[in-house]
Amino acid sequence: MPTYGDLVTNGSFSDGTTGWWSGSADMVTIVAGPAGLEATASTDAANLWDAVFGQDGISLREGCRYTLSFTARASQEGAVMAAKVGLGAEPWTAAVEKQMRLSAVDTAFVFTFTSPMSATGQISFQLGQASAVTIYLTEVRLTCSTVREGFYTDPDSNAQKWMNAHPDDEGTPKIRRAIASRPGARWFGDWTKDIRADLDAYVTVAATLGQMPIITLYNMFNRDVGGQSSGGAASPDTYRAWIDAAVVGIGDRPALVVLEPDSLAQLGNLASDTARTERLSLVAYAARALAALPATTVYLDGGNATWIRPPETAARLASAGVEHARGFAVNVANFDAIAVCCTYAHQITAELARLGVRGRGFVIDTSRNGNGALDELGQHVDWCNPGGRRLGVPSSIGVAGADYLLWIKTPGDSDGQCGVAAGTPAGTFSPYLAERLIDGW
CATH class of the missing domain: 2.60.120.260 (Galactose-binding domain-like)
Structure with missing residues (x-):
């Protein structure tokens, strides 16, 4: 039943x-x-x-x-x-x-x-x-507890935490209306105290409301390869144990999981073929374990349209076990317009089919792509807190072949100490960034 x-x-x-x-x-x-x-x-x-x-x-x-x-x-x-x-x-x-x-x-x-x-x-x-x-x-x-009943809105998002601490700030009503009240992903990583218990609590509340939680798992060993979001599991074995605990935490409750942003796109940044093979095996381990759950839909991260070419992305996804998952995500924490993302994703699916992996779907991160990724001079913007971006289409059913449009990156969370948010560490909510995204400047 x-x-x-x-x-x-x-x-x-x-x-x-x-x-x-x-x-x-x-x-x-x-x-x-x-x-x-x-x-x-x-x-x-x-x-x-x-x-x-x-x-x-x-x-x-x-x-x-x-x-x-x-x-x-x-x-x-x-x-x-x-x-x-x-x-x-x-x-x-x-x-x-x-x-x-x-x-x-x-x-x-x-x-x-x-x-x-x-x-x-x-x-x-x-x-x-x-x-x-x-x-x-x-x-x-x-x-x-499907998309038909709606995506779950995180009541404890970074935006909501900031509003709780600043109830009288003049920007609070705008941030509540445009960001905090909209459903998006909650990210779980090495800052999560108890991945099993925390995921259990989160998906239980969402299931009780009959809504679908969007979850990003971001704890890869050697995460971000020393970049702005470096960290992650202390060892490959620690990562596998963390995934095992996450699987138990989700259990039979519904969840849409975006798996390890940047982990495959950054393969070329790793120091050796041994490290690259290990990374692929870790993503594949997580994909198989999560996709085996009865009500979990899994998307591996596939980078963005101006990073890795489609044939290479498809090869990495295939090696990382995308055949076990529903598909892949594009544009996570990036700014490309929906049309650009769809073109890129369809190119990847065509390449996957050539590799014998057919029927995979894709999702697009639309949290910050309302103005696309080109600046006023027609140049592609930097990935790290660029100005002139805007909120995109809120989490919803997809268009042009996409399964869903999702707010995967939390609008207002910094990409790192760079761009228009110098001094704001990665993952930290900035009302200044949030208002810029709301107003598009």
Whole structure:
């Protein structure tokens, strides 16, 4: 019995009516047709509740957010249908119950609700009127803790921490509205006190709300190869143990994980072939371990469009086990426009296909790419706290082939002691940087 993801089985009816039941045969019959389910109510079904069909074994959790969606039409214009999710026995408590008038053309319906109870219930559809009617139904989905219910907003982000410490600052309302209230990734690394416990707590709250947390794991051995964000695990064995603890922390709860930004793009910065081989094996270890979790979606970092050429990026991703993951991320902590990122990502997927790795998706970090990566002279900006950048599209469903657009880098967090934030260490929130991104200067 699924608890997260799509809770309805055979919602497209491609497997006939498997998993679905119907009420009295004198009142209603259900058959699978070429376009989904055909449910026909007889003239004996004079009341809406007389003809009913549905599916049992629906797991509901109190306080969780769910989305019910389906596409329906009727043989008669204006026929009424009711959709219900709730208890399948007395007292028949409903978590959601909606009535709708159907037209003779397919119409998509979407209802979002919060469950008032924890129970094993059912989803059901009711139809019935004075004359016989057939309802055509397909793409029935009841989802929880997926992107459909929304990404989780970190209540303890660096921006939120700064606002808590500066409630009366004149910039606080602007930062709250433009940054802190929007969902983005929480980064976990060597500053995390207890990766297992901290991840467990974070994904538990997100799952309770029925939302998808975005998580960045950033603890690679020899991280950033001595750069502004240097650090990470003390040894390869320490890193593998850290990943093992992260896997236990996430468990069976949903999570979207971006794995080790820059780790593959910086392969050329490592001192030896032995170090490069070791780095690839560590990323592959993490990719396999995380992707084996039942509700975790993993993206390996694939750098950005002006760093490593697509054939080389694809080769590194393939060697690092991207076949085990959903795909890869581009533009993490960078500024390239969405169109540039999509072109780069599609070039990578084509190269991966040539290497025999097909069907990988990609996500784009849009946290700071609202103005793209070119300055007023048409020159590509530096990677480290450049001026003139702007917030990009908030975390959402993707475009132009991307799975999702995500705020992976936290807007306002410094890239290091450089650019327009000299003196602000990497990973430290700066209201000055935040306001520049909000206003685009």
